[in-house]
Amino acid sequence: MSTVDRLTKAQFQVERILEAFKQKSINNVFYVACGGSSALMYPSKYFIDRESSNITAEIYSSNEFIYRNPKSLGADSLVILCSHKGKTPETTDAAHFAKSKGALVVSLMYVDTAPLADESDFIVNYSWAPPGELDPLPEIMNYSILYRLTMGLLYVQEGNELYLKLLSSLENMDTVLEKAKVQYLAPAKAFAAEYKDEKIMYTMASGSNYGIAYSFAICILMEMQWIHSHAIHAGEFFHGPFEILDKNVPFILLMGLDETRPMEERALKFLKEHGEKMLVIDAEQFDLTGIEEEVKGYIAPLVMNLVLRVYAVELAKATGHPLEERRYMFKVPY
Amino acid sequence: MSTVDRLTKAQFQVERILEAFKQKSINNVFYVACGGSSALMYPSKYFIDRESSNITAEIYSSNEFIYRNPKSLGADSLVILCSHKGKTPETTDAAHFAKSKGALVVSLMYVDTAPLADESDFIVNYSWAPPGELDPLPEIMNYSILYRLTMGLLYVQEGNELYLKLLSSLENMDTVLEKAKVQYLAPAKAFAAEYKDEKIMYTMASGSNYGIAYSFAICILMEMQWIHSHAIHAGEFFHGPFEILDKNVPFILLMGLDETRPMEERALKFLKEHGEKMLVIDAEQFDLTGIEEEVKGYIAPLVMNLVLRVYAVELAKATGHPLEERRYMFKVPY
Numbered sequence: 024m025s026t027v028d029r030l031t032k033a034q035f036q037v038e039r040i041l042e043a044f045k046q047k048s049i050n051n052v053f054y055v056a057c058g059g060s061s062a063l064m065y066p067s068k069y070f071i072d073r074e075s076s077n078i079t080a081e082i083y084s085s086n087e088f089i090y091r092n093p094k095s096l097g098a099d100s101l102v103i104l105c106s107h108k109g110k111t112p113e114t115t116d117a118a119h120f121a122k123s124k125g126a127l128v129v130s131l132m133y134v135d136t137a138p139l140a141d142e143s144d145f146i147v148n149y150s151w152a153p154p155g156e157l158d159p160l161p162e163i164m165n166y167s168i169l170y171r172l173t174m175g176l177l178y179v180q181e182g183n184e185l186y187l188k189l190l191s192s193l194e195n196m197d198t199v200l201e202k203a204k205v206q207y208l209a210p211a212k213a214f215a216a217e218y219k220d221e222k223i224m225y226t227m228a229s230g231s232n233y234g235i236a237y238s239f240a241i242c243i244l245m246e247m248q249w250i251h252s253h254a255i256h257a258g259e260f261f262h263g264p265f266e267i268l269d270k271n272v273p274f275i276l277l278m279g280l281d282e283t284r285p286m287e288e289r290a291l292k293f294l295k296e297h298g299e300k301m302l303v304i305d306a307e308q309f310d311l312t313g314i315e316e317e318v319k320g321y322i323a324p325l326v327m328n329l330v331l332r333v334y335a336v337e338l339a340k341a342t343g344h345p346l347e348e349r350r351y352m353f354k355v356p357y
Numbered sequence: 358m359s360t361v362d363r364l365t366k367a368q369f370q371v372e373r374i375l376e377a378f379k380q381k382s383i384n385n386v387f388y389v390a391c392g393g394s395s396a397l398m399y400p401s402k403y404f405i406d407r408e409s410s411n412i413t414a415e416i417y418s419s420n421e422f423i424y425r426n427p428k429s430l431g432a433d434s435l436v437i438l439c440s441h442k443g444k445t446p447e448t449t450d451a452a453h454f455a456k457s458k459g460a461l462v463v464s465l466m467y468v469d470t471a472p473l474a475d476e477s478d479f480i481v482n483y484s485w486a487p488p489g490e491l492d493p494l495p496e497i498m499n500y501s502i503l504y505r506l507t508m509g510l511l512y513v514q515e516g517n518e519l520y521l522k523l524l525s526s527l528e529n530m531d532t533v534l535e536k537a538k539v540q541y542l543a544p545a546k547a548f549a550a551e552y553k554d555e556k557i558m559y560t561m562a563s564g565s566n567y568g569i570a571y572s573f574a575i576c577i578l579m580e581m582q583w584i585h586s587h588a589i590h591a592g593e594f595f596h597g598p599f600e601i602l603d604k605n606v607p608f609i610l611l612m613g614l615d616e617t618r619p620m621e622e623r624a625l626k627f628l629k630e631h632g633e634k635m636l637v638i639d640a641e642q643f644d645l646t647g648i649e650e651e652v653k654g655y656i657a658p659l660v661m662n663l664v665l666r667v668y669a670v671e672l673a674k675a676t677g678h679p680l681e682e683r684r685y686m687f688k689v690p691y
Contacts (some may be wrong), residue, residue, distance in 0.1 A: 051413070057592065057593065057595070057596040058593060058595075058596025058597045059596070059597065060596075061593070061596075069425065072415075072425055072427045072428070072429075073425060073426060073427070073428060074428060075428055075429070076428040076429045076431065077429075079385070079413045079415075079429060081406075081413075084590055084592040084593050084596075085592065086563075086592040086617075086619075086620050087563060087564065087590065087592050087617060087620070090563075090564065090616045090617040090618075090619065090620065091403065091406055091407060091564060091616065091617060092407060092616065093406045093407070094406070094407060094408060094409055094410045095406075095409070095410045095411075095413060097410065111596075113592065223557065223585055229420075229421060229424075230421065230424065230425060241593065241596070241597035241598050242597045245597055245598045245600055245601045246597035246598070246600040246601075247600075249600060249601055250601075251557055251585060251587075251601060252587070253574075253585075253586070253587030256418055256421065258391065258418040258419065258420040258421050258447065259391065259392060259395070259418050259575065261391070261392075261691055262391040262392025262393070262394075262395075262418075262445075262575070263392045263393065263575035263576045263579055263580035264575050264579050264580070265685055265686075265691070266579055266580040266581075266583060266683060266684060266685060266686060267579045267580075267583055267584075267585060268685075282424045282425065282426065283420075283421060283424040283425060285420075285424065286420050286421070286424065289691075293685075293691050296689075297685065297689075349600060350600060351599055351600060351602075351627075351631065352599075352600060355630075355631075357595055357599070357623075357627050
């Protein structure tokens, strides 16, 4: 499928789902997925928390969702799931479970169809590129689709017009990401050369950026580089975790543009005072030309994610541990 | 104050709050605190998720709560906060913020009064004992108070009778904890001797037990022992984090009695197949005589918490790093 066709298809899929939202009362949204697919839902929950007084949002790992069996899951629920190849068994089971409770079930996947699609009312096929490569269609990458659905929900049900700001901003995402990739290539190479022998690296963020920190910790560092890691919330840092800090412990701090930035700034101050090894990705340094002012805080984590992928590629080159190497995933039974 | 007086006082404080719940419509509960005080609220959220279709529950670190500024926070909200000495500035600010939004504000603290009390509609003074010591009044320890308030809310607003099962069970908590302490003392000494030189230890759990894993990771290992750690969700483990596992990486796995146990069992199987260093705390081995069957899943994390405190004390003895030692907390500005 050509990129134009792929774009048209995804936009059409989203439009159909927004039409379905108009026909239905939705009280709560459950974001359900595993690992990296779950991490990319955090910014959307942040949006609902800030913007809606009538709709609540929860994020659950797929099996936690099933076993926890939230009592508020029902006919007034929207369940949004994601699995890259649509074959994660827990997520397919979660879609089946959600449908059995009468919820509206929407699933995101990169592939055209898969078991997860069969258990869903609607699907959206997002665009994707491997770490470090530029997605030809960032306006329909997974994070963008999640915002289209989430902000679209609040647009059709509550008249929230940030959705329109999102749409016009997404049209410029390709140039924003292109510029970010160029800007961070040299710093990423320098970081990789300096940190390639580290055995542990913590990540830290707050608000809409926390999911990006979580994703980098569990998917890139732990899964793809076998480097110990943990995503620390920048506010929680001061209530236990900061005692681990010394001049030999590396931290990757994400500084976004949303309302929680003061927490990330406080963490930065402390890291500078008591630590020595740190990488700070500060969204204030991004060129966000073309992104509407009102949604910059929401868009920043999407750019951060691309930037961190650039770092991941350079880190893998420096460590000599390919990002594709696994010892367990898809290799042994689990 | 005598222990009898303390018990009477806390029970009276809870009763007054339940009376206030009767006078008010509550749609959502926000659990707001920092670090260990936040971790102890996870089981209560699990209870609301499973038991109520009308009331939602959120957990936020205090500053995240303020900056995120959830739009659903308002006159129909209950905000439950906790700070051991009632002096955590972020939590006092959060109480002030919650009151400004019209919410009902209930704060837990160990001390009789403190700045947090001044910003709250109601307070409860819980009982507490240092790590490894038996609380003389476990029926009003912080976890118990949180359940009394949470299950009590669903009792007075929705007629949920698990509250009554809780009350009769809490009367027997002292003997349950006494037995657990005796049972785990020797295993804790053996663990400490074997693991005292480890530089990193992951914790893992799911459902109502996850907060206990989080608390042990950030408060005991990172804060009090300067050992690298991270609480991994037992379901998320298989979607990234498990790639870090080899025969040299220690995991502390908590196995509870709630509905999410299959995830913890799956993790155990994998740890046994691919790891070597592990500590498994399995609630099936607790003597829960006196705890009602229907609330055993909810009570298990409270027993686990005590058991892990026994391990903490023995670990500190073996490492020679006192649990009280800090380099930053209450020592430097932050």
